[in-house]
Amino acid sequence: MLLEKMLQSQGFGSRKECQLLIKKGFVRIEGEICDNPKQQVQVENLTFQVFDECYQYREKVYIALNKPQGFECSHQPQHHQSVFSLLPEILIQRNVQCVGRLDQDTTGLLLFTDDGQFLQALTHPRKHVAKVYRVVTADPVQPEQLTLLETGVELRNEKGIYQATEVAQLAENQLQMTIHQGLYHQVKRMIAAVGNKVEHLHRQQVGQFSLSEDLAESEWYYLTAQEVEQAKTQDS
Structure with missing residues (x-):
């Protein structure tokens, strides 16, 4: 890949801006200044420096x-x-x-x-990717509210029943729940549907990412x- 194209792909600006960085000697590979924008570089496992800061080539981030x-x-x-x-x-x-x-x-x-x-x-709805949330509620969490969240609730302007899984009470006013959809304000609306209110919402996990x-x-x-x-x- 051309050096100027590689720099551009990594977010260092337009092609002209990347050419200028190179020509001014601000780009190094293996400690050597590279001042030719048309120089060919192997991107696999490539590390390089711009303004003496080290970067790794990443096709996607x-x-x-x-x-x-x-x-x-x-x-x-x-x-x-x-x-x-x-x-x-x-x-x-x-x-x-x-x-x-x-x-x-x-x-x-x-x-x-x-x-x-x-x-x-x-993010695709068909994937049903699990998302784990920790919720601080305005009022103490009641056992029947946990049951309702797991059995399912109706949400205004939405069709069907929406259930949470792995619902657990963490403290008097705190619970953890997993949802598998991505509706607008879904956790807040589900907590409201069981008669409580979200005071603070924290997402702990998306799919396998914690x-x-x-x-x-x-x-x-x-x-x-x-x-x-x-x-x-x-x-x-």
Whole structure:
């Protein structure tokens, strides 16, 4: 692959901007300055430096972020900061997208990618990908509310019955539940349907991806190749 094309694919700007970076000597491979934009490079297992910062070539990117409150999952937020402001510019230039969305007041695991197949595998309704939430409620959780969540509730303007699985009470005003759909405000609406109210909502898991307890709010990391492949090939 041409060096200029490789840089562009990694989010370092337009072709002309990448050519300029190269010609000015800001790009190194194996410690050597590469000043020819037309130089051919092998991208497999490639590491390179731009402005003395080291990068690994990635054909596609897959990211897990611990989303804090007060961020909208939009490139054009209306009332709060964009969650994309938590990512470096080179990822924005790669046009990464949220894999599903979280409300601005919901915290927890949020995935990003520029791989349409990966996004489809985790968001298509037919996949029924499990999503685990921890819920803090306004009123103490009652045993009958847990039962109703598992047996199913009706939601306004929706057809059918919506059930949660693996419903467990964690504290007087806290529970954990797993849903397999992705309706708008689904957890909040299900909790309201059983006579309670969500005070705080945190997503702990999407499919096989769990939020690490060591990952602080606003921090992110690249998913491993093995994790990504498992998500792409999981059964519907």
